[in-house]
Amino acid sequence: MPGLKDVKDKIEGVAKTSQITQAMNMVASAKLRGAQERMEAFRPYSDKFAEAMKDLSGGMSGNLPLMEIRDVKTVEIVVITSDRGLCGSFNANILKIARKKMAAYEAEGKKVTFVTVGNKAAQGLKRTGKIRQSFKDIMGTFQMFNAREISQDITHNFLSGESDQVELVYARFASIAKQIPVAEELLPIKPVEVDENEPAPKKEGISGAYIYEPEPAEIMEVLLPLYLNVQV
Template identity: 45%
Template structure:
C-alpha cells in the first residue's frame, strides 16, 4: 500500500490537472460560440449559392467550362484533408484521417494516383508517415483564418486541375451537426457535380432564374468562386467541430479527475486508518511488554 504522502501528492496532482481541463473546456466553449456564429452568418449564403449554381450548371452543357467537364480517364486524384493544428480533442482528428485514408486507398485500388493537400498540423504529420505524397501542407492556420485562406487554396487547386496535375479533387472535413455530434464528411469539389434529386424522391418547387449575361459567361465568373465557398465552408465546419470535440473531451477529462480524486481519497483514508491501527498496536504491545 502506498504511503500517505504519496497518495496525498497524487490527489494534489489530479486536482491541478482538473483545473487545467476545466479551463480548457471554458476556452473551447468560448471559441465554439464564435465558430458557430461564423457558420450561421455564412451558411445561408453558401446554401443559396449552391442552389443557384446547381440550377445554373444543370441547364448548361458540361463542355461549357473546364471545371464542369468530367474527364474520360481519371489518372490522378487530389484529397484536401482539413484537420486541427492542436490535439486534446478526442478522436476527432483520427476519424478525419481514417476517412481520408479510406478514400485514398479505394482510389489507389482502382489504379489511380492519390496526392494530398493537408490543412492542419495533425493531418499533415500523419499523412507524411503514409504511402501517399503530400503536395502541400499548411499548418498553424486553423486557429485564426478568414476567406483569404479559402481563396488561396481554391486558386492553387483550380490551377493544378486546369494544368492537368489532377483529374479529380475531393475535400475531407469535419461536418458540424451540433455540439454533441461532428462527423467526417467527404465531398467532391472538382469536377463540379450538378445537384440531382435522389431516386424515389420528388423535387419540390424550385425558383426559375433568368440569367444575364449568358449562362456560359456567368459560369466563368461563378464556378471558381463556388470552389472557394465550398472550401471555406469546410474550414468553418472543421473549426467548429474541433472546438466542440475538445470541449467534450475536456468535460470528460474533468469528470474523470473527480472520479480519480474520490478513489484516491478513499485510498488515502484506508492508508491513514491502517497507519493509526498500526500505531495503536505498537502502543498496546509496548504497554503489555512493560507489564510483563
C-alpha cells in the first residue's frame, strides 16, 4: 500500500500535469482564434474575387492556357493535410479520399502524381512512390506567399504538359468541430456558367454592367494565376 508521501507526490504530479495541459490549451486556443480571424479577414477579398471571375469568365471558352481542356493522360492530385497529428481522423479522411482518387484514375489507365502540402500528406503517400513535390513544415505559419509558391509549381507543371488535370483534396472548414474532406478540380479552370434566366445579383453602389479595359481575355490571363492562389 502506497505511503502518504507517495500519494502526495502523485497529487502534486497530477497538479503539474494539469497546469501544463491548461497552458497547452491556451496556446492552441490562441492559434485557433488567430487562424479564424485571418480566414474571416480574407473572406471579403475571396468573395469579391469570385464575383469578378464570374463576370469575366461567363461565356468564355477554353482559349486561355489555364482553361485548356485536354485529353487527360496524367492527373496531379494536390493533397493538403496538417504537419502534425493528434487531430483525430482529420488527416486519415483526407488521405483516404486521395488514395481512392488514385485508384479510380489508375483503373481508367491514367497516370497519377501527387503534390503534398503538410507533413502528414507526405508521410501517408510516401509508399505510393508517386509524390512529385512536397511542401513541409509550413502549415503552422501558412501565408499567401506559401500559396503562391504551391500554385506556381502546379501551374508550371500543367502549362508544360506534365499534367493534364489537377485536383485539390483537402478538408473544408464547416465549424471548429467539423471539417469535411472534399476533392475539387483545380485545373483546367472552367468558365462559370451564367444562367441567362437567373437575375443578376444586386451590387451595392454599382448600377449596370461592368466595363473592362483592356479586353476580358487579357485581364483573365493576369487574374487566373491569382485565382489559383486564392483557391489554394
